[in-house]
Amino acid sequence: MKKFVQLLCAALLGTGLIAAAQAAEPAPLPATSIYRIPPLTLVDQDGHSFSFASLVGTPRLLGMFYASCQMACPIEIETIKQIERAVAKAGGKSIPVVLVSFDPAHDDVAALRKAAVQHGVSAPEFLLTRAMTGDIGMLGGVLGISWRPLPGGGFQHNVVVALLDREGRIIATDPANGRIAPAFVAAIVREERATR
Amino acid sequence: MKRILATAITLALGYAALASNVHASPLPAGWACTPAICGAPEGKPIVEQLLPPPEVPARITRHYPAKVIVNLEAREVVGTLADGVKYDFYTFNGTVPGPMIRVRVGDTVEIRLKNAHSDHMPHNIDLHAVMGTGGGAADSIVIPGHEGAFEFKALHAGFFVYHCAMAPAAVHIANGMYGAIMVEPAEGLPKVDKEFYVMQGEFYTPGAYMQPGLQPLDMKKLLDEQPTYVVFNGRVGSLTGDHALHAREGQTVRFFFANGGPNLTSSFHMIGGIWNTVWPWGGSNEDHNVQTISVPPGGAVIADMKLVVPGTFMLVDHAAVRMFNKGALGQLVVSGPEQPMLYRALWNRPFPPASAMPPAATSAH
Amino acid sequence: MLRTLTGLLMLLAALVPWPARADAAAARFVTVPGGHFVSSLLDGTRTVTVRVAPFAMMEEPVTEAQFAAFVRQHPGWQRGRIAPLFAGSNYLAGWLTPTDPGDAQAARRPVTAVSWFAARAYCDSLHAELPSWHQWEYAAAASSSSRDARANMIRRNAILAALMRATGQRPGLIGQRPANVYGLRDLNRLIWEWVSDYGAMFPDVNGDVGSAGSGSVLRLCGGAALAFRDPSDYALAERVAALSMLAPADSSPFVGFRCVRNLGDAP
Numbered sequence: 001m002k003k004f005v006q007l008l009c010a011a012l013l014g015t016g017l018i019a020a021a022q023a024a025e026p027a028p029l030p031a032t033s034i035y036r037i038p039p040l041t042l043v044d045q046d047g048h049s050f051s052f053a054s055l056v057g058t059p060r061l062l063g064m065f066y067a068s069c070q071m072a073c074p075i076e077i078e079t080i081k082q083i084e085r086a087v088a089k090a091g092g093k094s095i096p097v098v099l100v101s102f103d104p105a106h107d108d109v110a111a112l113r114k115a116a117v118q119h120g121v122s123a124p125e126f127l128l129t130r131a132m133t134g135d136i137g138m139l140g141g142v143l144g145i146s147w148r149p150l151p152g153g154g155f156q157h158n159v160v161v162a163l164l165d166r167e168g169r170i171i172a173t174d175p176a177n178g179r180i181a182p183a184f185v186a187a188i189v190r191e192e193r194a195t196r
Numbered sequence: 197m198k199r200i201l202a203t204a205i206t207l208a209l210g211y212a213a214l215a216s217n218v219h220a221s222p223l224p225a226g227w228a229c230t231p232a233i234c235g236a237p238e239g240k241p242i243v244e245q246l247l248p249p250p251e252v253p254a255r256i257t258r259h260y261p262a263k264v265i266v267n268l269e270a271r272e273v274v275g276t277l278a279d280g281v282k283y284d285f286y287t288f289n290g291t292v293p294g295p296m297i298r299v300r301v302g303d304t305v306e307i308r309l310k311n312a313h314s315d316h317m318p319h320n321i322d323l324h325a326v327m328g329t330g331g332g333a334a335d336s337i338v339i340p341g342h343e344g345a346f347e348f349k350a351l352h353a354g355f356f357v358y359h360c361a362m363a364p365a366a367v368h369i370a371n372g373m374y375g376a377i378m379v380e381p382a383e384g385l386p387k388v389d390k391e392f393y394v395m396q397g398e399f400y401t402p403g404a405y406m407q408p409g410l411q412p413l414d415m416k417k418l419l420d421e422q423p424t425y426v427v428f429n430g431r432v433g434s435l436t437g438d439h440a441l442h443a444r445e446g447q448t449v450r451f452f453f454a455n456g457g458p459n460l461t462s463s464f465h466m467i468g469g470i471w472n473t474v475w476p477w478g479g480s481n482e483d484h485n486v487q488t489i490s491v492p493p494g495g496a497v498i499a500d501m502k503l504v505v506p507g508t509f510m511l512v513d514h515a516a517v518r519m520f521n522k523g524a525l526g527q528l529v530v531s532g533p534e535q536p537m538l539y540r541a542l543w544n545r546p547f548p549p550a551s552a553m554p555p556a557a558t559s560a561h
Numbered sequence: 562m563l564r565t566l567t568g569l570l571m572l573l574a575a576l577v578p579w580p581a582r583a584d585a586a587a588a589r590f591v592t593v594p595g596g597h598f599v600s601s602l603l604d605g606t607r608t609v610t611v612r613v614a615p616f617a618m619m620e621e622p623v624t625e626a627q628f629a630a631f632v633r634q635h636p637g638w639q640r641g642r643i644a645p646l647f648a649g650s651n652y653l654a655g656w657l658t659p660t661d662p663g664d665a666q667a668a669r670r671p672v673t674a675v676s677w678f679a680a681r682a683y684c685d686s687l688h689a690e691l692p693s694w695h696q697w698e699y700a701a702a703a704s705s706s707s708r709d710a711r712a713n714m715i716r717r718n719a720i721l722a723a724l725m726r727a728t729g730q731r732p733g734l735i736g737q738r739p740a741n742v743y744g745l746r747d748l749n750r751l752i753w754e755w756v757s758d759y760g761a762m763f764p765d766v767n768g769d770v771g772s773a774g775s776g777s778v779l780r781l782c783g784g785a786a787l788a789f790r791d792p793s794d795y796a797l798a799e800r801v802a803a804l805s806m807l808a809p810a811d812s813s814p815f816v817g818f819r820c821v822r823n824l825g826d827a828p
Contacts, residue, residue, distance in 0.1 A: 031645045135685065137757065141678055141809035142646055146760025148693065151611060156604070158760065272728045284728035313651075314729050316753075316815040317799060318806040339806050340813055341651045364798035371725075402722065412722035416714060419793050 029056070033168035034142050040134030042100065044127045045112040052134070056168055059095050059191045063161040063176065064136075064145050065128070066103035067115040068154065072177075076159050077119045079176040080126075083188070086180050092189035094125065100139060101130040102147050103155065144173070163187055166195050226382030227301065227353040227480040233382045234302035234349065237263040241306075246295035249429045250441065252391040252452060253298040256380050261302035268294065269310045270319035270338065270360070270373070277399060277425060278432035278523065280408035285430070286319070286360065286371035292430025293395035293456060294358070294375030301353040301379050308345040311338040317362065323348075324356035324494065325377050333361035353381040355478030355496045357454050366458050370400060370418050372430055374456030376496060381480070386473075388500055389447035396464075396491070396513060396524065397430065397456040398423035405522060406432075421459040426518040428511065428526045435511065435526030445532025448502045451511075454478070457493025463514035464489050464497060466528070468507060473500040488514050505539050506532040586668065588627060588687065590617040590822060591744040598699045601711065601790050601797050608790060611695045618692065618700055619819040621735045621746050622671035622754065623683060625662040631683050633660050638679055645810075647678035652812040655731075669734040671752050671817040677809035680755045684820035691757040692821040694804075701748040703741040711794070721796040723750035732815065749796070753803045755818040760805070 029035050033056075040052035061080060065073040077099070084094040101107040107115075112128045121128065131139075140146060147157035161176040163184070172187040226233065241263040245253060271290050277283035288294025299305055311319050318339045322331035326348045329335070335346040359365075360373035376395060400418040401411035405425065417424065428435055435441055443449050455462045465488040474486045478496035491497050511526035512519040519525050534540075595615040599608055632639045639659040640652050653674050657663025664670055675683075677691075684690050692700070704710035711717070727733065732752045740746045748754070789798060807813060 034646070036644050036646055135681070137681060138678065141681075144760075144808070146758055148758040150604075151609065274728060284725040286728075313654075313814060316724070316727065316729075317803055337806055339803075339811060340815065341654075342811075363802040364792070364795045367721075367795045367799065402718075410726060412725035413795075415718045415721045415793070415795050418795075 030167050030169055032170070034062070034139075034162075034164060034170060035168040037138040037142060038135055040100075040136065040139065041132045042098075042127075042129040043109060043112075043132055044123055044129045045109065045116040046123050047109050048123070049132060052131075052139070055098065057166055059166050059188075059195055060164045061095060061097045061161055061188075062143065062164055063097075063099050063159065064102050064140060064143065064147075064157075065099045066101050066155060067107045067111040067128070068103070070154070072157070072159050074119065075178050076161065076176040077121065079174075079178055079180070080161060081121075082180055083174070083176075083185060086185045087188050087192070090185060090189050092192050095188060095192050096124065097121075097126045099126075099128050100136060101128070102136055102140060102145075102157070104130045104132075104136070143170075163191060165191055221481050224381070224480050229302055229349075229351045233261065234351070235261055237261050237304045241265055243267070244297060244299075246289065246297070248289075248291045248295060249293055250392045250394055250435065252296055252393045255384055255387070255391075256298065256300045257384075258300065259382070261300065261304065263304045263306065264299050265306045265308065266297055267308050267310075268321065269312055270315060271312045272315045272317065274410065276431055277401075277411065277427075278406055281401075281403070281406060281432075282410040283399060283401065284371065284410070284412055286317070286368050286373040288321070288358075288360075288373060288375050292372035292374075292397065293393075293454070294373070296375065296393040296452060297358070297377040299350050299377070299379055301350055301382055303350045303379075304347060305350055306345060306347045307332060307336065308343065309336045309338055310343040311340050313341045315340040317368075319360050319368070319373070320344075320362050321358055322361035323358040323377055325350055325352070325354070325358075325379050327351055330361060331358075337362065350379045353379045353480065355379075355452060355454065355475070355498050357456065357494050357496055359456060359494070366418060367413065369456060369458040370398070370413060372397060372399075372456070374454075376452065376454040378452060378498075385450075385498070386500075388450040390443050391450045391452065392441055393452045394428050394435065394511065394526065395430075395454045395456050396426065396428055396462045398458065398460055398522075399425040399427065401425070418458070423460065423522065426460065426513060426515075426522040426524040428524065432523035437527075440508075440527035440529050441511075442529050442531070443503055445503050445506050445530055445535075448472075448500055449528070451499045451501075452496070453491060453499060454496035455491040455493050459493060460513075460515075460518075461493065461495075462491040462524075464491050464499070465512055465514040466501065467510035467512060469501050469503075469509050471499045472502050474498065503530045503532075505535045506530050586627070588623065588820070589620045590689075591620050592617050592824070593696075593700055593743045593745070596699070596708070598695070598702070598709070599790070600695060600698060601794060602694070602698075602801065603788055603790055611699070613695060613699045615824050616692075616696060617822040617824060618696070618743075618745060619689075619821070620740070620744060622752060622817045622819045623680075624735065625664055625667035625670045625672045628672040628675065628683060629660055629662055629667065631686060635682070635686065638682055643679065647810060648676040648812055649810050651814075652676060652679070654812070655814065666734060669736060671732050671735055671747070673732055673752055673817045674812040674814050675755075675817065676812045677755050677759065677807070679812075680818040681757075684818075687820060689820035689822045691755055691818060693758050694756045696821055697748070697754060697756050700741075700743060700745055703743055703745070705739045705741055708742055717794060717796060720749045721799075724796055724799060732817070752815055752817045753800055753813070755816060756804065759807060759809070 035053045035056050043049040087094055107130045116128050143162055144160050147155045159176050161174045162170045163172045165171050172184055174184040238260045239262055244264055244266045268288050271287050273285055274282055275285045309321055320333045320336040322333040326332050328348055332346050336344045338344045355378050358375050360368040362368050400414045401424045402414045403411050471486040474483050475498040489497050509528040513524035593616055595613050598611050598613055600611055641659050702709045702711050735747050
């Protein structure tokens with residue numbers, strides 16, 4: 001009987017310790033941080049995998065795409081590059097870009113690598129990624145991106161590229177449709193400077 | 197040679213005469229923006245005092261452009277369509293039509309639109325006075341519990357319809373979601389004694405005319421453009437009996453009359469009267485001595501009448517069935533002394549029948 | 562000894578979370594057979610024929626009682642605690658407390674004023690998802706006697722009339738009408754229901770989803786007539802207009818949801 005009680009006490013104590021350990025979290029993210037979405041693990045065009053939440057700490061451009069996209073996504077990538085050039089011209093430093101595929105079924109690492117070569121982008125400044133685990137729909141929702149598979153293949157979708165601050169709050173968005181919005185470029189320059 | 201010259205001169209004069217008739221009515225001064233009229237807003241922003249129909253906001257007496265703020269709320273309500281008959285209306289500010297807005301040409305108008313929390317549908321507003329995408333509809337879409345706003349410059353004077361343009365617009369309009377806005381010319385319209393605001397609209401219900409109960413929209417009748425009700429200000433009897441309009445003999449009354457539709461053109465007429473002055477289409481042209489005027493859906497008219505005899509005058513859509521069987525009837529009760537020199541009854545009595553033989557033919561030529 | 566043991570057991574009991582209240586009945590899913598289906602929404606001007614794979618759909622919309630049980634078990638989705646990223650100020654606005662709808666008929670009332678994120682999280686907790694617009698449309702096309710009753714004008718008019726009659730009121734109760742041929746209830750006349758691809762219903766490449774003022778002019782007035790195969794299906798137009806104007810964080814008092822499982826997913 002005594003042993004049983006001892007075991008019970010040990011179990012209770014153990015539970016208490018684990019609970020205490022979980023309670024000691026890192027500094028909480030702001031309420032509107034995009035990193036609050038349920039956990040996502042991503043893998044990039046070079047096969048490196050990482051958690052979405054680990055992107056916190058630096059301002060970034062974040063958007064979505066799919067590798068076999070013929071029109072809107074190439075325009076999106078091209079426009080992002082133009083925006084980065086405009087940022088450099090304005091005296092700022094370019095910030096890292098992450099695009100997440102909403103076609104994980106087809107966009108394996110090989111497809112991501114092929115797309116990266118096609119568009120002339122490379123890690124770590126410009127990541128083309130797919131989700132390995134987690135719900136990319138939540139990511140689309142917070143970015144305001146919606147997609148629907150078309151019967152013949154491909155997707156009906158819109159494009160939004162978001163400027164995130166270092167804590168993951170969306171500062172500004174851009175439709176990345178070929179036109180450079182000076183306000184968006186200015187926001188990037190400001191944010192990058194503020195976090196140097 | 198002389199003959200050719202004469203012909204040429206005749207032709208030239210004829211053409212000039214014809215050309216001058218083609219542009220018979222230039223735009224009167226004050227009906228469109230000029231730098232003098234349409235400068236930046238002056239003074240403090242004015243919050244428009246909105247009144248329920250048939251009331252009209254006070255005429256504008258200022259002589260400078262202002263910022264005017266208009267607070268509208270989209271509200272889906274169950275209301276009375278006729279005695280014993282209820283209907284699910286879509287409204288601006290709870291009334292059909294929505295309140296009449298009155299601004300001056302050159303004003304900067306800020307439209308603020310809320311959508312009531314209890315609503316089920318998104319709504320927006322398209323004002324025909326606006327030069328801009330959708331008449332404002334693109335930038336005023338609000339879901340229930342949300343509010344939106346946009347601003348426009350009133351470039352043209354006139355009397356214009358506004359309505360909800362949210363898809364499916366035919367349904368929103370058929371449910372009563374319309375109103376009107378008067379953009380006064382710079383010097384205002386001529387002053388009259390009384391002004392009234394009336395809008396015609398049709399309603400399509402599965403139940404027959406006056407069948408009691410809560411009636412929803414009947415889609416088939418709407419598509420077939422076969423309304424059950426054609427009414428003024430959203431209900432049968434809105435302007436009759438206790439709700440009749442009143443004026444005094446000798447006064448000049450003005451009707452700001454518009455047609456929300458959705459489908460039918462109104463043949464606007466006052467039984468027992470002649471419109472002394474109308475602004476057809478709600479535009480800048482003036483016409484006089486008009487009996488009946490067409491007001492298309494999404495259109496309007498301003499109509500003035502000097503009341504010279506007493507009596508009850510009927511405001512109608514002269515498409516007869518609509519006034520007798522569908523409710524398109526209002527009353528203007530004019531009090532005052534009889535004017536036998538202008539109108540008097542003579543007799544009403546039996547007369548003997550004609551004899552069995554036809555009258556003899558008289559020589560004619 | 563016994564007292565110590567009892568005390569320890571009581572302490573243990575206090576730490577264990579109790580299961581949800583018994584009035585939140587488990588959701589039932591029915592299998593909807595697959596088939597080909599012509600969508601009521603056009604792609605530009607082209608008709609869209611969709612191949613719908615068989616799927617399982619919740620018989621009825623999610624109820625207030627079911628959603629209350631969910632937020633009790635997942636406090637991060639309660640009103641007041643939910644991240645602003647996932648819902649605005651109208652989230653569950655009508656509820657008495659963050660965990661209590663305050664409705665005597667909560668077991669039969671569809672939950673509304675829930676954002677797209679919250680609806681997804683609920684479905685996720687059941688290892689399910691929100692239906693796509695095509696899945697929803699396919700399921701809702703069926704009446705109690707036919708798999709595709711959309712061309713039936715009397716039925717179409719009745720649906721519109723029912724929606725009009727609900728003007729200004731809170732949603733009615735689930736289960737008042739017969740189920741359709743698949744065994745699904747209350748798809749057409751009760752509430753608007755979230756779909757997973759709410760934002761992709763009108764072709765609007767490069768637009769920002771769900772913000773007033775942006776977006777396709779197809780959403781306006783006459784333009785919308787172009788987007789529907791049959792523009793006179795007003796009940797459908799009202800539903801599509803209502804859904805396509807929502808942003809995922811919006812909670813609307815007339816918008817609820819139900820979940821689907823794509824067959825082949827683990828239950």
